[in-house]
Amino acid sequence: MERPTWAGTEIDLQRPSAARVYDVHLGGSHNFQADRDVARRITDAMPELPAILRANRNFLRRAVRHLVADGVTQFLDLGSGIPTAGTVHEVAWRADPACRVVYVDTDAVAVAHSRALVAGADRAAAVHADLRRPDDVLNAPETVRLLDFTRPVAVLMVAVLPFVPDEDDPAGLIRRYLGPAAPGSRLVVSHATQEGSEEHYAEATDHFRRCVGEFAVRTRAEVAGLFGDLTLVDPGVVYLTEWRPDPGEEDADPRRTSTFAAVGRKG
Numbered sequence: 020m021e022r023p024t025w026a027g028t029e030i031d032l033q034r035p036s037a038a039r040v041y042d043v044h045l046g047g048s049h050n051f052q053a054d055r056d057v058a059r060r061i062t063d064a065m066p067e068l069p070a071i072l073r074a075n076r077n078f079l080r081r082a083v084r085h086l087v088a089d090g091v092t093q094f095l096d097l098g099s100g101i102p103t104a105g106t107v108h109e110v111a112w113r114a115d116p117a118c119r120v121v122y123v124d125t126d127a128v129a130v131a132h133s134r135a136l137v138a139g140a141d142r143a144a145a146v147h148a149d150l151r152r153p154d155d156v157l158n159a160p161e162t163v164r165l166l167d168f169t170r171p172v173a174v175l176m177v178a179v180l181p182f183v184p185d186e187d188d189p190a191g192l193i194r195r196y197l198g199p200a201a202p203g204s205r206l207v208v209s210h211a212t213q214e215g216s217e218e219h220y221a222e223a224t225d226h227f228r229r230c231v232g233e234f235a236v237r238t239r240a241e242v243a244g245l246f247g248d249l250t251l252v253d254p255g256v257v258y259l260t261e262w263r264p265d266p267g268e269e270d271a272d273p274r275r276t277s278t279f280a281a282v283g284r285k286g
């Protein structure tokens with residue numbers, strides 16, 4: 020297969036990646052045959068998945084709009100993925116052009132595209148780092164330059180914590196990011212679950228694990244537990260489409276998203 024210019028030689032084209040499989044599901048074009056094969060097998064088992072992932076992106080946009088309206092103008096987007104329409108900086112800048120955004124991802128394709136998208140902008144940047152190494156993220160020159168932790172920061176962990184198994188202590192990592200952040204900082208989480216979900220969802224999850232890697236699903240109580248001392252913002256931990264839906268977005272069966280969403284506030 021010919022290597023596109025945006026895929027550096029460090030990228031193994033034969034090995035599917037979570038970021039690129041997600042890109043396939045969202046109808047993006049930054050993926051390879053290996054990613055498309057996995058994505059197809061997963062949607063064969065779970066045809067609802069692309070709609071769920073769109074609902075996830077819609078939650079992310081609503082949460083960012085809500086935060087900017089509430090005066091939070093700094094965003095640390097951990098596991099930001101390959102940018103698609105309506106990225107965090109676009110949504111945030113529409114509401115307040117002074118917002119600052121740092122994207123973080125382990126996937127080289129995701130980081131390359133995020134960098135290309137924000138090239139020349141002085142209020143957004145992308146960092147190639149593993150969120151399980153908070154020092155790498157917090158001390159990265161882009162984070163230090165753009166984010167002021169003496170003022171509220173929104174830490175976004177949207178559809179990324181399933182890639183952080185319990186052994187890696189997701190709650191401890193969250194404390195590490197929110198610890199140095201000023202009161203009024205927020206944590207935004209969306210998280211896959213199998214609590215009460217259809218049986219065939221488990222089949223799709225197993226296939227993802229076999230082909231791509233770790234994928235932890237957590238219960239509502241476990242997702243709530245990740246927020247530790249933070250105060251959950253109304254309506255608490257709910258299914259994606261139940262989190263402050265825009266008019267016309269109400270969902271007759273939110274449970275089908277099999278994904279919880281929540282925002283927590285420090286202090």
Ligand SMILES: C[S@@+](CC[C@H](N)C(=O)[O-])C[C@H]1O[C@@H](n2cnc3c(N)ncnc32)[C@H](O)[C@@H]1O
Nearest residue numbers: 038098099100124125126149150177178179182
């Ligand atoms: C399902 S995508 C979610 C993208 C975006 N947050 C969204 O909700 O649209 C998960 C992203 O997390 C990234 N990721 C997985 N583990 C990570 C880690 N340990 N550190 C940073 N990024 C990670 C993947 O590369 C992928 O781009």
